[in-house]
Amino acid sequence: MVKNAFQEGLRRLGLGEELEEAFLRYRQELLEWNTRFNLTAIKDPEEVMIKHFLDSLSLLTLFPQEEATLLDIGTGPGFPGLPLKITRPRWRVTLLEATNKKVIFLRHMVDVLGLENVEVVHGRAEELGHKPEYRAAFDLVTARAVAALPALLEYCAPYCRLNGTILLPKKGDMSEEIAQGKRAAAMLGVVWESDVALDLPGLEDGRRLLTWRQRKLCPESYPRSGAAMAKRPLG
Numbered sequence: 001m002v003k004n005a006f007q008e009g010l011r012r013l014g015l016g017e018e019l020e021e022a023f024l025r026y027r028q029e030l031l032e033w034n035t036r037f038n039l040t041a042i043k044d045p046e047e048v049m050i051k052h053f054l055d056s057l058s059l060l061t062l063f064p065q066e067e068a069t070l071l072d073i074g075t076g077p078g079f080p081g082l083p084l085k086i087t088r089p090r091w092r093v094t095l096l097e098a099t100n101k102k103v104i105f106l107r108h109m110v111d112v113l114g115l116e117n118v119e120v121v122h123g124r125a126e127e128l129g130h131k132p133e134y135r136a137a138f139d140l141v142t143a144r145a146v147a148a149l150p151a152l153l154e155y156c157a158p159y160c161r162l163n164g165t166i167l168l169p170k171k172g173d174m175s176e177e178i179a180q181g182k183r184a185a186a187m188l189g190v191v192w193e194s195d196v197a198l199d200l201p202g203l204e205d206g207r208r209l210l211t212w213r214q215r216k217l218c219p220e221s222y223p224r225s226g227a228a229m230a231k232r233p234l235g
């Protein structure tokens with residue numbers, strides 16, 4: 001049987017085709033809720049499979065572990081955290097989102113898919129990052145389409161455990177933003193590791209994954225307030 005791009009993507013990631021069923025259900029709920037709650041600009045069903053689901057799963061190319069704790073900051077309707085959880089049942093996943101209607105959708109989706117060890121948190125990254133239970137608590141921290149690198153790293157670093165991974169999906173020429181990110185990283189105990197172009201069906205359009213390592217614990221003074229971050233970006 002000829003595989004479609006999503007099925008081929010699952011195969012290339014070493015994932016079984018039986019997982020497709022959960023993703024079809026996720027897509028059905030996403031597009032249905034989208035008519036009322038405006039959760040995503042991507043409305044074409046095939047594009048959802050590739051640009052949301054497979055793009056989220058691309059993180060597995062650099063972080064294939066079977067056991068991990070993951071934080072997804074500004075997850076929106078679940079990207080990339082929820083697709084990753086579908087394929088990695090032993091991960092403990094925290095989905096952080098500032099907008100209540102998206103939080104309601106996420107809780108519904110976790111329920112529909114019967115996922116365990118997923119915490120959906122309604123809040124802002126710059127506030128939750130000072131709570132002891134979340135501080136330096138995660139093996140992997142990610143955020144897709146939330147902010148430019150200096151702010152993104154300031155959001156992520158406080159949550160990342162020592163020697164943990166910060167994995168950030170980005171698109172297009174990143175040289176200037178990476179330079180800014182490196183200046184911010186130096187203040188956050190983070191070092192830059194790699195910039196890898198995606199090689200998955202339908203995603204060879206300048207999408208890339210930036211990997212950063214938490215070499216020292218992030219200083220307690222970060223993250224600053226949203227106002228301070230906007231006024232004095234680290235990079």
Ligand code: SAM
Binds near residue numbers: 074
């Ligand atoms: N990550 C999802 C994706 O890739 O489709 C959503 C991206 S959407 C453009 C950005 C999301 O980040 C929004 O849902 C917004 O509410 C959330 N967000 C922005 N700033 C945030 C913050 N400081 N803390 C938590 N969530 C935030």
